Amino acid sequence: RFMNAFAHTLDPHSSYLSPRNSEEYRIQMSLSYFGIGASLQTDGDFVKIAGIIPGGPAAAAGSLKPEDRITGVAQGSDGEIVDVIGWRLDDVVELIRGPADSVVRLEIIPANSLPGSPKTFIDLTRGEVKLxxxxxxxxxxxxxxxxxxxxxxxxxxxxxxxxxxxxxxxxxxxxxxxxxxxxxxxxxxxxxxxxxxxxxxxxxxxxxxxxxxxxxxxxxxxxxxxxxxxxxxxxxxxxxxxxxxxxxxxxxxxxxxxxxxxxxxxxxxxxxxxxxxxxxxxxxxxxxxxxxxxxxxxxxxxxxxxxxxxxxxxxxxxxxxxxxxxxxxxxxxxxxxxxxxxxxxxxxxxxxxxxxxxxxxxxxxxxxxxLEGMIESLTVSYAERAKDDPNFQYQMDMIRAAEEISAKKSLTLNMQTRRDEHEQELQRRLDRENERRMALGIEPVENLDDIDEDEFPDILLDQAAGIVTDLATMREMAGQPAKTAQVRP
Missing domain, CATH: 3.90.226.10 (2-enoyl-CoA Hydratase; Chain A, domain 1)
Incomplete structure (x- = not known):
């Protein structure tokens, strides 16, 4: 923290990276590392398997499953098990990662196992994991x-x-x-x-x-x-x-x-x-x-x-x-x-x-x-479409609602009033969602929890795709003329 505080006095982007953070940066830039190919997360005092990365050693072995909880880690098949219950996530990750072709042994409580169930041991050979x-x-x-x-x-x-x-x-x-x-x-x-x-x-x-x-x-x-x-x-x-x-x-x-x-x-x-x-x-x-x-x-x-x-x-x-x-x-x-x-x-x-x-x-x-003249035409076409797009209008309503909440300078300390305000806001969100659905001919929902996030459209991407469609239409109407060029000094 001291090193970063000092570096940030120069500008916001000068900083110190610890050895661990340096490795994380390298992984982000290369999209690869040597390990078992599993994403981890904390679950109380345990570190559990959140997912298996396709193509990695864990996926190839097939023995490690999502929701399995890791209780110990050993280096090599005959290494001493280190108890990792209560450890920080990044410390467990550091133990599990290692050189290519080396073996790591995991002590596991299988997913959905009953209290008192015996632990299992899984040996995995580390390899390159591509993200x-x-x-x-x-x-x-x-x-x-x-x-x-x-x-x-x-x-x-x-x-x-x-x-x-x-x-x-x-x-x-x-x-x-x-x-x-x-x-x-x-x-x-x-x-x-x-x-x-x-x-x-x-x-x-x-x-x-x-x-x-x-x-x-x-x-x-x-x-x-x-x-x-x-x-x-x-x-x-x-x-x-x-x-x-x-x-x-x-x-x-x-x-x-x-x-x-x-x-x-x-x-x-x-x-x-x-x-x-x-x-x-x-x-x-x-x-x-x-x-x-x-x-x-x-x-x-x-x-x-x-x-x-x-x-x-x-x-x-x-x-x-x-x-x-x-x-x-x-x-x-x-x-x-x-x-x-x-x-x-x-x-x-x-x-x-x-x-x-x-x-x-x-x-x-x-x-x-x-492109100035073309951009002006594209903007007009986009604005005309947006006026009649229920998804776009829903987005605008949500933005306005968020701005209104952010603009509030005070909050009541009365618990019941706070609960009532929260319920009213949830009802407004539900009303906006059902308004959008009715405009699109989609069945309304009774509760916000009934909404599947995957079914919700990417509204801004849809608008961008519409603008590119306008560009393609303009080029087609113009007969795709050869590109002209200008030299700027």
Missing amino acids: EEQAAKAEITKIQRDGREWSIGVIDVPSFYRDYRALSSGDKDYKSTTKDVKRLIAELEEEGIDGLVIDLRGNGGGHLTEATALSGLFIDNGPVVQLRNANGRISRLDDPDPVPRVAYSGPMAVLVDRYSASASEIFSAAIQDYARGVVVGQQTFGKGTVQNLYSLDQYLRSEDDKGFGQLTLTIGKYYRVTGESTQHRGVDPDIALPSHINAELIGESARDTALPWDTVQTTRFRAGKP
């Missing part, structure tokens, strides 16, 4: 418009990951956002899509190289972002692949929200500045600074061989090709969509030690035909 559920994924959403069905591809990009350990070891099949998205685009185009949405909601960033590489899948060679270091030196970062390799040239939109930050903002800004597509959603986070990781182990080494962790230090700021920083201000969408996220409380501008917004000189880049 595919955290990787980019794709789907196709169908949009009905004027008697025609349009297919809009959606690629959800949760982070900008790259497995540098595999890359540096010469593994050509290393995991990365750009490689996954390129593969997903090819799969979507095989199925025949009319447009594409890149969903960056909640994407807090990742590797800068992945942001520039992903931009290269949609933009011909050219600068993607500018970087100014602490000495004031400005460098231009292009797509790292020197060979033009645009993977998709059709209509597209980038969907963002207030939690879209850093590398997400680099990509969104590039798509916007090159007039390659439209950015829709909410103003992004506003993190326009760049950090480097400095391992403390290069200066000294701890006796227990765990190391001292690493420092994440801000080394500069990045700027759009237009010269504007995304720091503090983020990326403003071409078409704003409603959001329940309060931009006054969330974002770089809400942080006291955040660096200010500024500009540098514009770099030369070749942009597509300006």
Whole structure:
């Protein structure tokens, strides 16, 4: 805590990562680790199996089940069992993880077993576990418009990951956002899509190289972002692949929200500045600074061989090709969509030690035909659809209700009054839900608990897909003219 408190006096994104947190960061960036392939959670004094990760050692063995409770862990088949009842979750995780091909022995109370039932022992050989559920994924959403069905591809990009350990070891099949998205685009185009949405909601960033590489899948060679270091030196970062390799040239939109930050903002800004597509959603986070990781182990080494962790230090700021920083201000969408996220409380501008917004000189880049007139038409069409969309109106009602609750400056201390207010709010939510259902011709529900979350639509994604459908319609009506270009100084 002291190390982080000191680092945060520099700026919000300089920090200290302990050895354990350094490993967690590496896992997030590579989407892989060596272990048994099970997700864990606490259950009272126990750590239990929350789920089995497909493709991992536990899934292959088939002996470990969800809801099993772990009472002990041993290293090797003949190792001494360490009682882990009452332990912290991350301490148990550290015991279970280990080198590839090593054996870990678990002492288990099987799920749904009666009190006093005998414990069982399971030996598992650790292996590489790939976190595919955290990787980019794709789907196709169908949009009905004027008697025609349009297919809009959606690629959800949760982070900008790259497995540098595999890359540096010469593994050509290393995991990365750009490689996954390129593969997903090819799969979507095989199925025949009319447009594409890149969903960056909640994407807090990742590797800068992945942001520039992903931009290269949609933009011909050219600068993607500018970087100014602490000495004031400005460098231009292009797509790292020197060979033009645009993977998709059709209509597209980038969907963002207030939690879209850093590398997400680099990509969104590039798509916007090159007039390659439209950015829709909410103003992004506003993190326009760049950090480097400095391992403390290069200066000294701890006796227990765990190391001292690493420092994440801000080394500069990045700027759009237009010269504007995304720091503090983020990326403003071409078409704003409603959001329940309060931009006054969330974002770089809400942080006291955040660096200010500024500009540098514009770099030369070749942009597509300006989209201002098209964006105006798209906005009008979106607004007309939204007025008659029960799901959209439901979303607006929920946002207004949340704002009203947040605006309250006082609360009653009378318990019965509080209970009555809570019941009234639940009834209002139920009324809004049934209003939406009746408008859509869906059977109403008697209780909010009867609602299946999986059946609830992704309203903002539906709106983004509708906007891309408009883009595809415009391109079709125009006969898909060749792209024009302009050179900006």
